[in-house]
Amino acid sequence: MQLLVCYDIYLKEIMGKVLGMGNALVDILMQLESDAVLNELSLPKGSMQLVDGETANKVLQILGNGKSSKASGGSAANTIHGLANLGIETGFLGKIGRDSWGDFFRKDMEFKNISPLLLESDSDSGRAIALISPDSERTFATYLGAAVELSAADIPTDIFQGYAYFHVEGYLVQNRDLIRKALVKARKNGLKVSLDLASFNVVEDNLAFLREVVSDHVDILFANEEEARSFTGGLNNHEALDYMGKMAEITILKKGSEGSLIKHFDTVVKVGVVQAKPIDTTGAGDLYAAGFLYGLIKSLPLEKCGQLGALLSASVIEVIGPKMDEERWAVIKSEIERIIG
Numbered sequence: 001m002q003l004l005v006c007y008d009i010y011l012k013e014i015m016g017k018v019l020g021m022g023n024a025l026v027d028i029l030m031q032l033e034s035d036a037v038l039n040e041l042s043l044p045k046g047s048m049q050l051v052d053g054e055t056a057n058k059v060l061q062i063l064g065n066g067k068s069s070k071a072s073g074g075s076a077a078n079t080i081h082g083l084a085n086l087g088i089e090t091g092f093l094g095k096i097g098r099d100s101w102g103d104f105f106r107k108d109m110e111f112k113n114i115s116p117l118l119l120e121s122d123s124d125s126g127r128a129i130a131l132i133s134p135d136s137e138r139t140f141a142t143y144l145g146a147a148v149e150l151s152a153a154d155i156p157t158d159i160f161q162g163y164a165y166f167h168v169e170g171y172l173v174q175n176r177d178l179i180r181k182a183l184v185k186a187r188k189n190g191l192k193v194s195l196d197l198a199s200f201n202v203v204e205d206n207l208a209f210l211r212e213v214v215s216d217h218v219d220i221l222f223a224n225e226e227e228a229r230s231f232t233g234g235l236n237n238h239e240a241l242d243y244m245g246k247m248a249e250i251t252i253l254k255k256g257s258e259g260s261l262i263k264h265f266d267t268v269v270k271v272g273v274v275q276a277k278p279i280d281t282t283g284a285g286d287l288y289a290a291g292f293l294y295g296l297i298k299s300l301p302l303e304k305c306g307q308l309g310a311l312l313s314a315s316v317i318e319v320i321g322p323k324m325d326e327e328r329w330a331v332i333k334s335e336i337e338r339i340i341g
């Protein structure tokens with residue numbers, strides 16, 4: 001009973017607007033006919049590899065004029081975009097170049113009424129080349145460009161005012177000072193901090209730092225199975241959840257086709273999946289986070305939060321890229337009403 005009362009207070013406390021911070025990227029999405037090219041390019045399937053501008057161009061050259069499309073991307077930006085589509089007031093902090101890629105990213109954020117705090121640089125805007133395997137798994141070759149220049153000094157002092165949540169992507173680890181300072185400031189301003197671990201290889205390469213950040217500054221932690229395994233030193237399922245649950249108030253372990261596990265203090269909730277016909281997993285985790293945070297903002301029980309995460313995630317993997325059209329969002333919204341009841 002006491003736990004329920006505490007949880008109720010907790011939920012009321014965290015209602016409101018969401019600010020995101022992440023790499024401002026434009027995705028170039030290419031559908032592969034086979035995985036062979038991933039070996040040729042030395043890109044481990046499912047990972048995110050950072051590349052320089054020259055290599056990014058080489059990758060595009062090697063892929064030739066295959067079927068490609070463009071969408072604004074960036075993990076945290078995708079989550080914020082999802083929340084904005086559901087009517088949540090949002091903001092986003094990132095850095096773009098003064099070029100057509102940057103314009104494309106800015107317009108997409110502004111179109112959704114996201115208050116883009118987009119700083120500009122003379123460098124090229126960042127791009128993520130998403131290579132989509134025939135089984136729908138995506139692999140990234142990411143050129144960060146201007147995005148990598150976002151620094152701790154760029155965080156405006158009053159940026160957190162009026163926001164209740166701060167959502168950050170693990171891909172930002174290239175700038176540890178930025179992450180630490182932003183999370184400390186966000187919490188000082190009373191925001192709840194959520195972090196998505198981003199990619200298993202990012203976790204492996206930055207393990208000590210990410211463990212420190214999660215245990216010191218994160219309230220809500222999102223991880224898929226591979227990321228959780230890297231983060232916990234090889235643990236799976238409930239063991240991994242317990243390990244991560246000691247560090248954050250709410251921990252979400254996404255288990256792909258097996259659904260997700262959510263831990264809040266001593267309570268563990270299991271959530272199933274929503275059936276989908278996947279063609280591209282780009283943005284699946286980002287949209288799960290959007291659905292889950294939406295549920296928290298609406299004071300829904302954790303099970304429903306997870307169901308909303310699963311709903312958005314299932315829908316985005318049926319399209320190429322991390323963005324969905326109005327028609328799809330209309331279906332999602334009516335399904336949300338049904339789930340909320």
Ligand SMILES: OC[C@H]1O[C@H](O)[C@H](O)[C@@H]1O
Nearest residue numbers: 025073074075128283322
């Ligand atoms: O999580 C998916 C996103 O991460 C990468 O950063 C891409 O931009 C993509 O949109």
